[in-house]
Amino acid sequence: ERSRVTPYHASKSTVLIDASTPVVVLINRGSTSATEIFTSALRDNCRALVIGERSYGKGLIQAVVGLENGSRLVLTTG
Numbered sequence: 001e002r003s004r005v006t007p008y009h010a011s012k013s014t015v016l017i018d019a020s021t022p023v024v025v026l027i028n029r030g031s032t033s034a035t036e037i038f039t040s041a042l043r044d045n046c047r048a049l050v051i052g053e054r055s056y057g058k059g060l061i062q063a064v065v066g067l068e069n070g071s072r073l074v075l076t077t078g
Helices: 034-044
Strands: 024-027 049-052 061-066 072-077
Touching: 024 034, 034 049
Parallel strands: 024 049
Antiparallel strands: 061 072
16 A cells, blocks of 8 residues: 555665674575665675575676766666
């Protein structure tokens, strides 16, 4: 129901989970793309324990590059 949707606006100072709160991420073969990147960021920063199966593993990373004319280029590497 649309009336139950509450907009959320994050900022750099927003803390959703206190740093002392343990975080566990569960993944499986179906975990792809943004899930893999988000999970990797948490793991690489020693912020979460990742358990489960090996993920889909596309192995792609995207970067957004601003161009001189104000447009943006999305660069995908693998």
